[in-house]
Amino acid sequence: MSLLDPSSTAIAWPFCKEDGFPGRPNESSFNCSQSTNSTGFGNICTWPQRSRSFRCQAGEVPNRSQPMWSGSSSGRSFGNWDVNEEPNRGCQPRMRGFTSGRNFGSRDASENPNTENTPREGGFGSGRSFGNREERTEDAHSRSRGFSRRGGARGDFRGGRGGFGPSQYNENEQQERGPHFGLRRGMLGGPTGDQEHRGFGVRGGYRGGNEEVIAGSGRSKLLYCTWKSGAMESGDNQGPKVTYMPPPPPDDEEAIFAHYQTGINFDKYDTILVKVSGLDPPPAILTFEEANLCQTLNKNIAKAGYSKLTPVQKYSIPIILAGRDLMACAQTGSGKTAAFLLPILAHMMNDGIAASHFKEQQEPECIIVAPTRELINQIFLEARKFAYGTCIRPVVIYGGTQTVHSIRQIMQGCNILCATPGRLMDMINKEKVGLRKVKYLVLDEADRMLDMGFGPEMKKLVSYPSMPPKDKRQTLMFSATFPEEIQRLAGEFLKTEYLFVVVGQVGGACSDVQQSILQVDQYSKREKLIDILLSIGKERTMVFVATKKKADFIATFLCQEKIATTSIHGDREQREREEALRDFRSGKCPVLVATSVAARGLDIENVQHVVNFDLPSTIDEYVHRIGRTGRCGNIGKAISFFDLKTDSHLAEPLLKVLSDAQQEVPVWLEEIAFSAPGANFSIPRGSIFASVDTRKTYQGKDGMNAGGLNQSYATGSADESWD
Numbered sequence: 001m002s003l004l005d006p007s008s009t010a011i012a013w014p015f016c017k018e019d020g021f022p023g024r025p026n027e028s029s030f031n032c033s034q035s036t037n038s039t040g041f042g043n044i045c046t047w048p049q050r051s052r053s054f055r056c057q058a059g060e061v062p063n064r065s066q067p068m069w070s071g072s073s074s075g076r077s078f079g080n081w082d083v084n085e086e087p088n089r090g091c092q093p094r095m096r097g098f099t100s101g102r103n104f105g106s107r108d109a110s111e112n113p114n115t116e117n118t119p120r121e122g123g124f125g126s127g128r129s130f131g132n133r134e135e136r137t138e139d140a141h142s143r144s145r146g147f148s149r150r151g152g153a154r155g156d157f158r159g160g161r162g163g164f165g166p167s168q169y170n171e172n173e174q175q176e177r178g179p180h181f182g183l184r185r186g187m188l189g190g191p192t193g194d195q196e197h198r199g200f201g202v203r204g205g206y207r208g209g210n211e212e213v214i215a216g217s218g219r220s221k222l223l224y225c226t227w228k229s230g231a232m233e234s235g236d237n238q239g240p241k242v243t244y245m246p247p248p249p250p251d252d253e254e255a256i257f258a259h260y261q262t263g264i265n266f267d268k269y270d271t272i273l274v275k276v277s278g279l280d281p282p283p284a285i286l287t288f289e290e291a292n293l294c295q296t297l298n299k300n301i302a303k304a305g306y307s308k309l310t311p312v313q314k315y316s317i318p319i320i321l322a323g324r325d326l327m328a329c330a331q332t333g334s335g336k337t338a339a340f341l342l343p344i345l346a347h348m349m350n351d352g353i354a355a356s357h358f359k360e361q362q363e364p365e366c367i368i369v370a371p372t373r374e375l376i377n378q379i380f381l382e383a384r385k386f387a388y389g390t391c392i393r394p395v396v397i398y399g400g401t402q403t404v405h406s407i408r409q410i411m412q413g414c415n416i417l418c419a420t421p422g423r424l425m426d427m428i429n430k431e432k433v434g435l436r437k438v439k440y441l442v443l444d445e446a447d448r449m450l451d452m453g454f455g456p457e458m459k460k461l462v463s464y465p466s467m468p469p470k471d472k473r474q475t476l477m478f479s480a481t482f483p484e485e486i487q488r489l490a491g492e493f494l495k496t497e498y499l500f501v502v503v504g505q506v507g508g509a510c511s512d513v514q515q516s517i518l519q520v521d522q523y524s525k526r527e528k529l530i531d532i533l534l535s536i537g538k539e540r541t542m543v544f545v546a547t548k549k550k551a552d553f554i555a556t557f558l559c560q561e562k563i564a565t566t567s568i569h570g571d572r573e574q575r576e577r578e579e580a581l582r583d584f585r586s587g588k589c590p591v592l593v594a595t596s597v598a599a600r601g602l603d604i605e606n607v608q609h610v611v612n613f614d615l616p617s618t619i620d621e622y623v624h625r626i627g628r629t630g631r632c633g634n635i636g637k638a639i640s641f642f643d644l645k646t647d648s649h650l651a652e653p654l655l656k657v658l659s660d661a662q663q664e665v666p667v668w669l670e671e672i673a674f675s676a677p678g679a680n681f682s683i684p685r686g687s688i689f690a691s692v693d694t695r696k697t698y699q700g701k702d703g704m705n706a707g708g709l710n711q712s713y714a715t716g717s718a719d720e721s722w723d
């Protein structure tokens with residue numbers, strides 16, 4: 001594929017060769033108009049995308065959907081809202097090309113006057129401080145996880161700092177919580193967020209208060225009122241509309257049940273230690289038959305190619321069938337989705353659920369939330385697969401798509417609502433979704449759903465007057481990682497006697513992923529990446545980078561190197577994101593450059609490699625990222641570039657993850673880890689990874705089976721009969 005391939009979903013635009021940038025794409029293959037400006041920023045290129053071309057004319061403020069670097073002769077358009085906001089700000093064209101990330105985000109420049117315009121890190125190595133404030137790192141949310149740091153300052157519970165506040169550094173939040181950036185970004189009217197979230201800072205309308213609306217223009221106020229009254233879709237006359245309607249998924253049986261094969265290590269799951277804590281856990285089941293599911297469900301399970309339960313399914317299914325609340329932690333790719341879907345569907349079938357009919361407001365029995373649009377869509381497809389042939393109707397709604405489309409989907413009937421938080425709250429506020437009948441509430445990637453990015457929405461969701469209280473609903477939380485502080489918070493959502501299932505170590509990496517850590521500095525990363533990709537050939541590879549801009553940059557760079565690549569991140573339109581995933585899944589673009597938006601949950605067949613071009617800021621995010629490969633018993637490889645300058649804080653947790661997953665640990669990494677201030681390897685791993693249930697009641701009692709307080713199992717090894 002060449003850069004000219006109009007079907008490519010990779011974004012391309014000019015780069016300066018100096019300072020480590022890859023140089024301008026071949027001009028003959030680009031529609032480039034020379035407009036070198038005082039920034040030295042150079043060419044303005046248009047990229048013949050399917051539905052649009054990226055082009056900025058002189059002085060024009062780029063639409064948010066446009067690549068932020070896509071040029072502007074003003075020399076100030078790098079971070080688009082900054083351009084409008086403060087035209088005199090110091091993001092002056094003193095920088096050379098993209099030499100210093102700091103220079104692109106004028107917020108940074110103004111916030112830290114000492115650093116402005118000083119190309120401290122030449123070349124592309126400045127990714128972490130690249131661009132607009134919210135651009136800097138997409139995975140930064142995890143760094144500030146735990147309801148501390150900055151998030152609290154914007155706390156949704158408006159209690160002030162340190163609280164349960166959303167992070168402004170968080171891509172997922174950005175996608176789903178467009179309203180938070182409403183006043184700034186909205187003015188430029190980018191189509192990434194929900195239409196109604198843009199332009200006037202309504203904050204989605206689900207925040208109860210309207211401080212931001214009042215702080216905005218009178219027009220904002222008016223829109224808010226009309227929106228509240230339901231008289232119009234807010235934002236209808238603001239900026240470009242979000243018109244994207246995701247194509248309906250194929251509905252032939254073959255497509256619905258399409259699946260990939262379990263790998264050679266699938267049976268090895270049985271040797272993983274499983275721990276259940278909490279009072280009176282029901283015994284695990286060993287086979288699907290033991291779950292006593294109805295015939296239709298069993299048929300669907302067989303058609304999906306499932307013949308044997310994974311450990312998380314063996315434990316979670318009976319727990320959910322017994323009506324218990326559950327927090328479950330199991331490795332990436334080990335079947336957590338079916339672990340909650342199957343028993344919920346079984347309950348619904350047993351309860352004789354009535355087919356829901358067309359209604360203005362639907363009252364689903366089950367709500368499933370997940371942090372990203374692609375993930376929630378995937379969960380929906382799983383729900384649709386297992387509910388096939390029943391009268392249960394799953395529906396999916398998520399941001400970046402036309403609101404009316406979501407409403408239409410819901411109104412046609414909805415028993416299981418799969419939603420991203422922002423869109424869900426929007427639909428509740430619009431009274432399209434009623435909560436009265438909710439019996440099951442599932443938080444997938446629960447640690448993420450409860451952290452400072454989404455925690456406020458989740459709290460709001462469960463505090464809705466119409467939401468049945470926790471003792472009247474079943475709340476289920478699943479993830480591969482569960483930091484202690486999140487576990488404590490989760491307790492607020494769960495009944496006190498909830499059960500906690502841990503397969504292996506909380507936060508442990510899947511041992512089917514062969515992990516390598518290479519010491520590579522910023523300036524050598526691209527070369528190293530090319531070497532790796534060329535040696536890999538056409539095997540499907542996900543390359544994770546720190547920022548949205550860098551994702552596009554690296555994707556473009558790889559395209560230039562004639563490696564068919566696409567990219568996914570929060571600044572791409574939803575249509576493009578889905579197209580990128582399709583191209584990656586189909587193998588049309590075997591390389592997907594992604595930010596952390598693609599780190600969790602995505603289940604893509606045949607991803608053989610993950611490359612951490614930039615390591616994430618937390619070990620949990622690392623575990624999720626590398627878990628895009630090595631799924632369901634298949635083996636995969638993960639290569640991570642470790643930059644001594646930026647990644648040293650990860651040495652210790654990496655060492656633990658590697659050794660726990662029986663991976664080779666480089667000597668240099670050990671040395672760094674041991675020399676780190678405060679390094680203490682006598683601390684049990686749980687101090688970082690919370691391998692135990694943090695509930696005080698159970699602490700120190702692991703392995704106590706008597707009285708059903710705790711069970712400690714090694715499936716297979718402890719109980720061979722499971723095979």
Ligand SMILES: Nc1ncnc2c1ncn2[C@@H]1O[C@H](COP(=O)(O)OP(=O)(O)OP(=O)(O)O)[C@@H](O)[C@H]1O
Pocket residue numbers: 259260262305306307308309310313330331332333334335336337338479480600601602603627631632
């Ligand atoms: N019992 C089973 N038999 C065969 N395949 C299964 C079984 N359970 C799940 N799978 C398949 O394994 C793959 C991974 O499952 P799933 O996406 O639910 O993993 P996960 O644990 O949620 O991963 P992550 O932590 O990355 O979200 C899916 O393709 C799913 O269909």
